Each structure stands twice: as C-alpha cells, then as structure tokens.
Amino acid sequence: MVASQLPLFFEHIESELDQVPNELRRLFHGRGHHWPGLEQLTCDWLQGQMIVNLFKEVDETFLSELKDGLIKLTNLSCWLEKQGSCIVIQHRYAEGAPSEVLIGELNTRPVVEENGLKYQLDIGRNQNFGLFLDMRLGRDWVKERAEGKNVLNLFAYTCGFSVAAVEGGADKVVNVDMAKSSLSKGRENHKLNEHDSRKVNYLGHDIFKSWGKIKKMGQYDLIIIDPPSFQKGSFALTKDYKKILRRLPDLLTEGGEVLACVNSPVVHSEFLIDSMKEEAPSLSFQYRLDNPPEFIDTDPEASLKALVFK
Incomplete structure (x- = not known):
C-alpha cells in the first residue's frame, strides 16, 4: 500500500463520520479496489469505537502516518x-x-445496533467480530418478508438473519451451524432483542450430516444459505455448495424463496445460477440484492453476491 494515498483515507473517514447514523457501519472499504494504493485497508465504526483493519503487512512509513x-x-x-x-x-x-x-480503552464486547436491532460483538479475539456488515441489506430483506414464515438459516454463525427474521414476524427459525459457540452468541442476540425463544431452534451440527433433522423440522418458506468461502475440513465452496442446492426441493414449500450467498471474489454469480439449474431446476433465479453503498467495488462480481431464487 502507498502512504501518499492516506490523505484520501482520512478525508473519506471524516466525511463518513459526519453523516453516519447512530449504528455500526463500514466507513472505508479499500478491499473493493476503488481506492488505489489503499486496497488492504478498511475502517469500521462501532458506535464510538473505530476498528481499522490491515489485511497486508505495511512498511514503517505507512504505519506511522496511519497512526x-x-x-x-x-x-x-x-x-x-x-x-x-x-x-x-x-x-x-x-x-x-x-x-x-491506539486511543482510549477497548470495550471488547459492545452491544451495537443495526436497523433498530441489537447485536453483541466480540472484538479483538477473532478475525471477525460477530456480524458481517456487507450483509446489512440482506438482513433487511429477510426482515421485510419473514412474517408468518418458517425460516431455515444455514451456516447461521451468530444468527444475524435469525434475529432479522423473528423481528419481522417469522413463526419459526431453525439455525444450523457446526460452531456451537457461534450459536450461543446467536442466543444472546435474540435475548438482547427480547425475542420469543420458543420461535428459535439451534442445531449445532455439520449440515451435511444433519439433513434428516433439518427436514424433520421443515418444510420452510424461506431458506438462507450463507456459507464461508472455505472452512478447513468442513466446507469447500465450489465442491460442497451443490450438495446443499440439490436438497432444496425437499425442504422448500411451494412458492418458497431461497437467498443463496457467495462472498468469494473468485466465484461469480453464474456459479450459483448455473448450479441451481443443475441441482434444483424447479427453482429459478429472480434477482440479486444490492450491497450497501459503502461497500463500493470496482468489480461487482468480486464482492458479496446475494441471489434470490424461487
């Protein structure tokens, strides 16, 4: 990265801070390659705490000027x-x-808000702090269409989609993730929002070994698939995604919808569209959700892809 480009970073941060709502937001997204020389730099605003991420080691000049x-x-x-x-x-x-x-005292477990909903974060112990900010509009989309529906949330992580679904009036949500610690944080998120715990189920299992349990709790009006790009020993996107898609017709109600997501820069929308045609031809591609405007990217196919099928 290039230290001479840092004035653009600070100019943008100041502008964004002036207008950011009292919610968590990404302030600067260098990873979208919109800012030459700052491609490995991001900045997130957690309602008072600023988290600056470096994704590549920088020289002493860059680091000193950044600080x-x-x-x-x-x-x-x-x-x-x-x-x-x-x-x-x-x-x-x-x-x-x-x-x-760098400044102040870090609150490692802040409670933050997004679109009126509360989330418990965990900062500094892991690479990710508990909520993927580029999926904000996806959570809004789920909230808007969840009323009266049974929802299946695959690769649930800390249950952000589940929180949005219950807030939107879902009858039932089933969260599946092999990381039981993440699901425990999901429980905390539902408690923070005073949700009816009887509406929410948690399956701390390997998805590929749990189809019987998942089907027993269905069928589902809305299925969300938001896997990691790669998880050692458990998930390889291009190989394993199709195994999920072929299960959809048995799990989905007539007229049900699927929100299928990919966040790998090297796997494009066509992979999901073509794979769905191959594995679940009864479902057809409807549209792609917009990404939040702060996640500007010079190549839309390198950013988050959240596709709706029906």
Whole structure:
C-alpha cells in the first residue's frame, strides 16, 4: 500500500463520520479496489469505537502516518460529536489477527445496533467480530418478508438473519451451524432483542450430516444459505455448495424463496445460477440484492453476491 494515498483515507473517514447514523457501519472499504494504493485497508465504526483493519503487512512509513492521522482525527469535531472513544488497529494478515489499541480503552464486547436491532460483538479475539456488515441489506430483506414464515438459516454463525427474521414476524427459525459457540452468541442476540425463544431452534451440527433433522423440522418458506468461502475440513465452496442446492426441493414449500450467498471474489454469480439449474431446476433465479453503498467495488462480481431464487 502507498502512504501518499492516506490523505484520501482520512478525508473519506471524516466525511463518513459526519453523516453516519447512530449504528455500526463500514466507513472505508479499500478491499473493493476503488481506492488505489489503499486496497488492504478498511475502517469500521462501532458506535464510538473505530476498528481499522490491515489485511497486508505495511512498511514503517505507512504505519506511522496511519497512526498519526488517526490520532489527529480525535481532535476533529465529527469525532467529538459522534462521541468517539477508542481506535484499534487490527493486523488481519498476522497469525491470530492481533489488535493494537491506539486511543482510549477497548470495550471488547459492545452491544451495537443495526436497523433498530441489537447485536453483541466480540472484538479483538477473532478475525471477525460477530456480524458481517456487507450483509446489512440482506438482513433487511429477510426482515421485510419473514412474517408468518418458517425460516431455515444455514451456516447461521451468530444468527444475524435469525434475529432479522423473528423481528419481522417469522413463526419459526431453525439455525444450523457446526460452531456451537457461534450459536450461543446467536442466543444472546435474540435475548438482547427480547425475542420469543420458543420461535428459535439451534442445531449445532455439520449440515451435511444433519439433513434428516433439518427436514424433520421443515418444510420452510424461506431458506438462507450463507456459507464461508472455505472452512478447513468442513466446507469447500465450489465442491460442497451443490450438495446443499440439490436438497432444496425437499425442504422448500411451494412458492418458497431461497437467498443463496457467495462472498468469494473468485466465484461469480453464474456459479450459483448455473448450479441451481443443475441441482434444483424447479427453482429459478429472480434477482440479486444490492450491497450497501459503502461497500463500493470496482468489480461487482468480486464482492458479496446475494441471489434470490424461487
């Protein structure tokens, strides 16, 4: 990355801070290659805490100028008006993704809001803090069409889609993820929003070994598939996604919808569309959801793909 481009970063951060709502948001998305020389830099706003991520090791000049600029940022009116309290630099390229607190004291477990819903985050211990910000409009989409529906949330992680679905009036949500610790955080998220726990089910199992249990709890009016691009020993996207798609006709109610997602820069929308034609031809592609405008990307196919099938 190029230190001479950092003034653009700070100019953009200041502009975004001036207008950001009192919610968590991405302020700067260098990963979309819209900002030459800053491709491995992102910045997230967690309602008072600023998390700056470096995805590639940088030289001392870049790091020093980045830190100096962030410290100066705390003297600006936008920082004071938004009640900024902490700035953290997370070195995502390094083993364990170590975090460096630059300003203030880090609250590692803040409760934040998105579109009126509360989420418990966990900062600094893992690469991801508990909610994927580029999926904001996907959660809104689920909330808007969940009323009265049975929802299946595959690769549920911390149950962000589940929270949106129950808030939108879903009758039942089944969350499936082999990471029981993530599902436990999902339970916390539902409690934070005072949801009826009887509407929510959690299956801490390997999806590919649990189709019987999943089917027993269905059929489903809405199925969400949001897998990792790769999970060692459990999921390889291009190989395993099709195994899920071929199960959909048995799980989906007549007229039901599927939100199928891919977040690998090398796997394009056509992979999902063609695979669905091959594995579940009764379902047809309807449209792709927009990504949040702050996640600007020079190549739309390199960014999050969230496709609706029916």
